[in-house]
Amino acid sequence: MTNKANPEFCRSKIGFRPSQQAMTDSNELLDIVNNDDEVIGQALRKACHGNPALVHRAVHVLVFNRSGELLLQKRAAEKDIQPDKWDSSVGGHLALGEPYLAAAYREMSEELGLTGLPLRYLYRSFIRNQIESENVRTYLAITDDEIIYERSAISEVRFWTHAQIDQALGQGIFTPNFEEEWLMFQAYVSRCLSVEPGQTVFSSGASFPDLWQTFYNLYCTDSG
Numbered sequence: 001m002t003n004k005a006n007p008e009f010c011r012s013k014i015g016f017r018p019s020q021q022a023m024t025d026s027n028e029l030l031d032i033v034n035n036d037d038e039v040i041g042q043a044l045r046k047a048c049h050g051n052p053a054l055v056h057r058a059v060h061v062l063v064f065n066r067s068g069e070l071l072l073q074k075r076a077a078e079k080d081i082q083p084d085k086w087d088s089s090v091g092g093h094l095a096l097g098e099p100y101l102a103a104a105y106r107e108m109s110e111e112l113g114l115t116g117l118p119l120r121y122l123y124r125s126f127i128r129n130q131i132e133s134e135n136v137r138t139y140l141a142i143t144d145d146e147i148i149y150e151r152s153a154i155s156e157v158r159f160w161t162h163a164q165i166d167q168a169l170g171q172g173i174f175t176p177n178f179e180e181e182w183l184m185f186q187a188y189v190s191r192c193l194s195v196e197p198g199q200t201v202f203s204s205g206a207s208f209p210d211l212w213q214t215f216y217n218l219y220c221t222d223s224g
Helices: 020-027 100-112 162-168 175-191 205-221
Strands: 029-033 039-044 055-064 072-073 089-094 118-129 133-142 154-160
Touching: 020 100, 029 055, 029 205, 055 100, 055 175, 072 100, 072 118, 100 133, 118 175, 154 162, 175 205
Parallel strands: 055 133
Antiparallel strands: 029 039, 055 072, 055 089, 072 154, 118 133
């Protein structure tokens, strides 16, 4: 069924297309925003990384298969931030003037070769650390399609069970941003399913498949 309460759950691609300048410089020049996410200027990407005062926009996509496993990407060794660490399925900056949802579709296509999948908007978050400041919106996609990833930026991709992720937390395997993302996603599913306080949604055990199937049936299918 379609989640009518969420207007950003859609299958169609977004009509926005960055200008040629924005497409050329999308990895270099970023919109700078204030705490209300209003654009107040632009700055080079390299200036944003290392200056937390330059708040910019980003999107994350969590890509699950229908068994409930989460796809993670291993950042290439050449990455300037968190090289060789496992990270969210998809993550990237918005091009100049680009809407969040359009950026999520674009990044998913560029990084994983996935197109035409419905995306569900989950939540927004605010990354604030000594390296950078990002306003982030996170989306969810479900697929069993083949992943053709961008080898210049990603060294490996694979699906992880919830138990494997939980066991690897705090071991230096994941980026700090992904570890925060995983906790936020758990909290989100808990709220959606009205799980009792203190119950761990993604603990290992037989309850997870039922929880995931319930969540999937309620929020992640589209009959339209």
